[in-house]
Amino acid sequence: MTAEISLEGRTILISGASRGIGLAIAEASAAAGANVVLASRKQDGLDVAASAIREQGGTALPVACHMGHPDEVAALFDRAAAEFGEIHGLVNNAATNPYFGPLLGIEEPAFDKTVEVNLKGPLTASRHFVDQASAGASIVNVASIMGQIAAPLQGAYAMTKAGLISMTRTLAHELGPVGVRVNAIAPGLVETRFASALIENPELSQGFIDRTPLRRHGQPDEIAGAAVYMLSEAASFMTGHIMVIDGGVSSG
Numbered sequence: 001m002t003a004e005i006s007l008e009g010r011t012i013l014i015s016g017a018s019r020g021i022g023l024a025i026a027e028a029s030a031a032a033g034a035n036v037v038l039a040s041r042k043q044d045g046l047d048v049a050a051s052a053i054r055e056q057g058g059t060a061l062p063v064a065c066h067m068g069h070p071d072e073v074a075a076l077f078d079r080a081a082a083e084f085g086e087i088h089g090l091v092n093n094a095a096t097n098p099y100f101g102p103l104l105g106i107e108e109p110a111f112d113k114t115v116e117v118n119l120k121g122p123l124t125a126s127r128h129f130v131d132q133a134s135a136g137a138s139i140v141n142v143a144s145i146m147g148q149i150a151a152p153l154q155g156a157y158a159m160t161k162a163g164l165i166s167m168t169r170t171l172a173h174e175l176g177p178v179g180v181r182v183n184a185i186a187p188g189l190v191e192t193r194f195a196s197a198l199i200e201n202p203e204l205s206q207g208f209i210d211r212t213p214l215r216r217h218g219q220p221d222e223i224a225g226a227a228v229y230m231l232s233e234a235a236s237f238m239t240g241h242i243m244v245i246d247g248g249v250s251s252g
C-alpha cells in the first residue's frame, strides 16, 4: 500500500478521450505512468490524441467505439485486453446532450440517445471492466453538478447524470467487498466543445461566472487531477464518493 498518487504499471481505459475532459484525464493518467486506452467514436481525433501522449513518452492505444453500442464496447475491451492484459481503471467520461429545451418537449429519439450513451454506456463498460478486474481496480464516472440540482432546459441530460451518480453509489456498495472502488466527479461548467453553447452565449456565460465564487469557468486540466487520484492507490479507502469540482458554484 502506498499513499503516492501514481498509476505506474496500470492500464486505464477512458471513454470520450479524444478531446476535452477525457483527453485531459488521459494525458494526466499517462503522465502518472499508466498505459492508456483512448475510446471515442472518431478514429481521427483519437489518433491525434494518442500521438500527443506518445510524444510525451506515454503509451496510448486509440480505439474507435460508440459507447452506446454494446457490441462495440465489448470489442473495445477485447482489443484493450489483447494489447495490455488486465485493465485496472475505467473512466466513464463520454456523454451526449442532443436536446436543449423544456424537459417535456424532448422527442423520444433524443431521449433514447441520451440514455443510451450517458447511462447504458457506463453500465455496459462497467460490466466488461469488472468481468476482468481484480482487487484494487477503480471506476471513475464523470457526472455533472446538473445531476444534483434542478436543470431547466437540460433536463434529460441531468436525469442521466443523476442516474450515473446513483449508479456510482450502488456499484460502490456492490463491488466494495471484492475490492473494486467506484467514485464520480461532478464538474461545473468547463470550457470544452460540449459546453460551447453555454460558453459562447455571452449572457448565459456571464451569468454562470457571476454565480461562481472563483468568477470563471473551469479548464479540463482542473478535472484531471481528481480522476488520477481516484484511480490511484492513494484513494484506496475512497468509494461511493461524488467529488464536486465547480469553482464553488453549487456550494451555497
Ligand SMILES: NC(=O)c1ccc[n+]([C@@H]2O[C@H](COP(=O)([O-])OP(=O)(O)OC[C@H]3O[C@@H](n4cnc5c(N)ncnc54)[C@H](OP(=O)(O)O)[C@@H]3O)[C@@H](O)[C@H]2O)c1
Pocket (backbone or CB within 6 Å): 015, 016, 017, 018, 019, 020, 021, 022, 039, 040, 041, 042, 043, 045, 065, 066, 067, 068, 092, 093, 094, 095, 096, 117, 142, 143, 144, 145, 186, 187, 188, 189, 190, 191, 192, 193, 194, 195
Ligand atoms: N464541459 C462541461 O462543462 C461539463 C460539465 C459537467 C460535466 N461534463 C461531462 O464531462 C464529460 C466530457 O465532456 P467534455 O466537456 O469534455 O466534452 P467534449 O470536449 O465535447 O468531449 C466529448 C468526448 O466524448 C466523445 N463522445 C461523444 N459521444 C460519444 C459516444 N457516443 N461514444 C463514444 N465517445 C463519444 C467525443 O469524441 P467523438 O466525437 O469522437 O465521439 C469526445 O471525445 C461528459 O460526461 C460531460 O457530461 C462536462
